[in-house]
Amino acid sequence: MIDPVAASVTRLEAVRAGIARAAADCGRKAREITLVAVSKTYEAADILPVIGAGQRVFGENRVQEAMQKWPALRAEFPDIGLQLIGPLQSNKALDAVRFFDRIESLDRPKLAAALADAVQKAGRQPGLLVQVNTGSEAQKAGILPQDADAFLAVCRRDFGLQIDGLMCIPPVDQPPSPHFALLAKIATRNGLSTLSMGMSADYAAAIQCGATHVRVGSAIFGTR
Numbered sequence: 001m002i003d004p005v006a007a008s009v010t011r012l013e014a015v016r017a018g019i020a021r022a023a024a025d026c027g028r029k030a031r032e033i034t035l036v037a038v039s040k041t042y043e044a045a046d047i048l049p050v051i052g053a054g055q056r057v058f059g060e061n062r063v064q065e066a067m068q069k070w071p072a073l074r075a076e077f078p079d080i081g082l083q084l085i086g087p088l089q090s091n092k093a094l095d096a097v098r099f100f101d102r103i104e105s106l107d108r109p110k111l112a113a114a115l116a117d118a119v120q121k122a123g124r125q126p127g128l129l130v131q132v133n134t135g136s137e138a139q140k141a142g143i144l145p146q147d148a149d150a151f152l153a154v155c156r157r158d159f160g161l162q163i164d165g166l167m168c169i170p171p172v173d174q175p176p177s178p179h180f181a182l183l184a185k186i187a188t189r190n191g192l193s194t195l196s197m198g199m200s201a202d203y204a205a206a207i208q209c210g211a212t213h214v215r216v217g218s219a220i221f222g223t224r
């Protein structure tokens with residue numbers, strides 16, 4: 001009989017090995033790359049074995065879902081880091097600032113203003129990444145590549161936000177590496193060191209292009 005619990009841990013180990021291989025292949029060290037396990041749609045019972053195997057950084061794409069399932073797990077494992085990787089509505093900015101260790105989906109001035117406000121109220125600033133819509137897709141969140149420099153300046157100067165880096169989700173129907181390279185280029189010219197890019201299907205390519213964080217869901221937890 002197949003034990004689904006063991007399956008997620010086996011898959012986690014395969015992803016760790018894949019990260020190490022991709023890093024070695026381009027002369028990087030595996031410890032320069034943080035694996036963010038994307039646990040959206042999965043419940044505590046599915047997440048626990050992965051925590052048990054030593055995974056500590058998790059990504060969620062909905063504020064509400066994360067606030068329901070993580071407090072109990074966090075009480076048990078206080079060293080867990082939680083990252084919001086999905087779109088954030090301005091009216092949930094304060095919840096997100098209080099709850100997450102990092103928000104990766106800052107992508108518009110209105111949200112920057114709401115986050116700045118929330119940071120004042122909460123007395124803490126989580127790590128912040130600006131999401132860039134590298135493929136300029138109409139349906140996708142993220143600041144357009146040509147607007148990224150100006151937006152970063154606005155976040156820093158007008159809103160006093162400290163920005164750690166950039167995040168992108170390349171178009172599904174294109175080779176991802178040019179998008180990863182573009183994100184790396186925008187980060188370099190803005191003095192940013194954190195690059196959140198690469199998912200289950202393309203994290204190795206992202207590591208080749210300089211990813212510091214890869215967001216891997218289905219390759220660990222199974223298909224959603």
Ligand SMILES: *Cc1c(COP(=O)(O)O)cnc(C)c1O
Pocket residue numbers: 038040061085086169199200201215216217218219
């Ligand atoms: C769901 C999601 C992921 C993980 O995707 P997989 O293909 O399951 O690895 C990564 N990043 C974001 C923003 C996501 O929403």
